Amino acid sequence: MARSGRSAQKGVRRSPKRLVLGVLIFGFAALIIAQSAPQIRNVFNPVRASVGDRLGGGEQVGIWARLTGRAAQEARIRDLEAQVRDLSRYKAAAISMAERLEAYEEILNLMGEPPVKGVTARVTSESEGPFAQTLLANAGRSHGVEPGSVAMNEGGLVGRVIQLGERSSRILLVTDFNSRVPVIGEVSGVHAIMQGGSTSSGTLTDLPERSDFIEGERILTSAEGGAFPRGLIVGEVHQSGNDWRVKYAMSEGSSGYVQLIPPPTIDRPISTGDLLPADGSVTASPAQGARR
Amino acid sequence: MPRNSSARRKQSLWSKSGPSARLTFGCFVITVVGLFGLTRNDIFGLSFAWPHAALWGAVGWGRVGLSIRPMIALIAFGAIQDVIFHAPFGSFEVINLLTYAASTAIASEFDVTSEPLIAIVASVMLFAGAFLVLWLMASTLEDHAVRVVPLIAAMLTTGMLYALVHKIFDLGRKPGESVGQAT
Numbered sequence: 001m002a003r004s005g006r007s008a009q010k011g012v013r014r015s016p017k018r019l020v021l022g023v024l025i026f027g028f029a030a031l032i033i034a035q036s037a038p039q040i041r042n043v044f045n046p047v048r049a050s051v052g053d054r055l056g057g058g059e060q061v062g063i064w065a066r067l068t069g070r071a072a073q074e075a076r077i078r079d080l081e082a083q084v085r086d087l088s089r090y091k092a093a094a095i096s097m098a099e100r101l102e103a104y105e106e107i108l109n110l111m112g113e114p115p116v117k118g119v120t121a122r123v124t125s126e127s128e129g130p131f132a133q134t135l136l137a138n139a140g141r142s143h144g145v146e147p148g149s150v151a152m153n154e155g156g157l158v159g160r161v162i163q164l165g166e167r168s169s170r171i172l173l174v175t176d177f178n179s180r181v182p183v184i185g186e187v188s189g190v191h192a193i194m195q196g197g198s199t200s201s202g203t204l205t206d207l208p209e210r211s212d213f214i215e216g217e218r219i220l221t222s223a224e225g226g227a228f229p230r231g232l233i234v235g236e237v238h239q240s241g242n243d244w245r246v247k248y249a250m251s252e253g254s255s256g257y258v259q260l261i262p263p264p265t266i267d268r269p270i271s272t273g274d275l276l277p278a279d280g281s282v283t284a285s286p287a288q289g290a291r292r
Numbered sequence: 293m294p295r296n297s298s299a300r301r302k303q304s305l306w307s308k309s310g311p312s313a314r315l316t317f318g319c320f321v322i323t324v325v326g327l328f329g330l331t332r333n334d335i336f337g338l339s340f341a342w343p344h345a346a347l348w349g350a351v352g353w354g355r356v357g358l359s360i361r362p363m364i365a366l367i368a369f370g371a372i373q374d375v376i377f378h379a380p381f382g383s384f385e386v387i388n389l390l391t392y393a394a395s396t397a398i399a400s401e402f403d404v405t406s407e408p409l410i411a412i413v414a415s416v417m418l419f420a421g422a423f424l425v426l427w428l429m430a431s432t433l434e435d436h437a438v439r440v441v442p443l444i445a446a447m448l449t450t451g452m453l454y455a456l457v458h459k460i461f462d463l464g465r466k467p468g469e470s471v472g473q474a475t
Contacts, residue, residue, distance in 0.1 A: 021389060035382070069436075
């Protein structure tokens with residue numbers, strides 16, 4: 001079928017061009033293999049760079065690199081380097097701001113949050129407890145747990161100690177219907193009360209009328225009422241119809257351990273009688289003090 | 293006689309030109325397309341790459357048999373392609389020469405000049421083989437299997453353009469063959 005039969009006619013006299021072609025192919029194949037040695041590759045690199053510059057393709061992304069995926073990797077590296085540069089600027093700004101904040105606190109003589117001292121305890125679920133959503137922790141008064149201690153896990157706020165024994169304690173989870181946690185939006189600054197009642201999300205009540213949360217912002221404890229320290233992560237806020245609901249952050253932690261942090265306590269002021277000077281001189285009234 | 297003279301008058305400049313002129317013009321076309329690939333990579337948001345134009349020459353020039361000058365041209369284009377593609381030296385020379393050798397081998401076995409079906413099938417196989425060799429070579433040299441989709445896209449572009457311009461890479465007659473002997 002359409003065979004020309006030229007090969008049969010020329011079978012006897014082989015053209016030297018075939019030999020030349022074969023030698024050329026073999027020679028270039030050997031050249032490719034030889035370039036796997038760095039010394040030989042280095043010989044060709046200046047030639048390649050020079051010719052590439054003359055052809056104007058030096059700064060372009062090579063198609064070979066595109067085909068092999070190296071271009072995409074290099075682009076990714078450039079993106080990551082740009083991100084690192086940006087983050088370095090943020091880091092420098094954060095360090096500078098932290099130093100300024102420290103200086104301001106020093107100037108104002110501001111009492112910051114006390115350092116956290118906690119006890120880590122193993123928790124087990126309790127199905128027959130007085131509350132629907134409680135946990136039992138294997139640490140009690142003898143381990144340094146205090147009444148009203150706040151329970152945290154890797155995700156965020158878990159609950160609060162409501163019963164304390166010598167070697168164990170009962171934690172009321174924030175998911176319980178009876179739980180009420182004063183919270184604040186991290187970005188919006190809106191205050192509210194988070195009420196439990198669901199295993200996945202809590203309801204925000206007592207919201208101000210003229211301000212609203214921002215969808216997806218983090219919800220932190222506001223320390224209103226003094227039951228919880230300020231700034232503990234509670235969850236993430238999402239709008240559900242007309243209601244705002246908080247997806248609990250504690251769901252992200254499931255190691256079975258909680259840290260029991262002592263509740264924030266502010267010492268009560270000492271009665272004025274104790275402050276009377278020994279020499280019996282009269283102290284100024286608050287108003288006088290303010291005027292002074 | 294008058295019929296013959298009118299037929300002779302109707303002969304185009306291309307049909308009258310010999311292999312040297314056709315080879316020169318083919319090289320010119322490959323160079324122009326290559327320069328286009330070098331200078332403009334993005335038009336209307338579409339990325340244009342060097343469309344492996346040297347393979348047109350390898351496929352087309354091989355149809356009339358082996359010759360030294362097409363080999364030299366293919367080596368020169370291969371060297372430029374190596375630089376442009378940032379490929380190891382020798383890669384595209386081997387691909388071009390292998391395609392040229394395969395094209396001449398097919399032409400010596402089958403009548404690719406007067407059988408359109410064989411000519412089409414042979415061209416498709418040659419382009420597919422060339423890109424397969426390119427893929428194998430790139431994968432071997434990079435130590436991982438390189439992406440196939442860009443190569444297939446380049447192969448389709450090269451093949452479709454060749455269907456349009458294949459006459460440019462027809463040298464007309466075999467090396468050493470006189471004008472009257474051409475089939």
